[in-house]
Amino acid sequence: MRRSTISALAAAAGLAALAWAAVQNQKQDQDRGQAPPNQAERREQAETIADTLLERAQSAGEAALAWLERTGAKAEERFQS
Numbered sequence: 001m002r003r004s005t006i007s008a009l010a011a012a013a014g015l016a017a018l019a020w021a022a023v024q025n026q027k028q029d030q031d032r033g034q035a036p037p038n039q040a041e042r043r044e045q046a047e048t049i050a051d052t053l054l055e056r057a058q059s060a061g062e063a064a065l066a067w068l069e070r071t072g073a074k075a076e077e078r079f080q081s
């Protein structure tokens with residue numbers, strides 16, 4: 001895999017980890033008796049995280065597809081030689 005593809009996939013994985021950590025922090029706050037953010041704030045935060053994850057996943061997918069296309073073209077050239 002190309003470095004840019006790996007970087008994009010790593011970024012997407014990192015954002016997923018951040019989203020998971022945010023959920024865990026919210027659970028801990030609730031366990032300690034702290035008031036959770038209201039529903040509108042939670043929805044906005046979730047939408048922001050989801051949008052960011054989607055953008056990163058799309059970028060990673062596009063990079064992976066471009067890499068596969070280049071690799072396939074090179075393999076086809078070798079096969080025809």
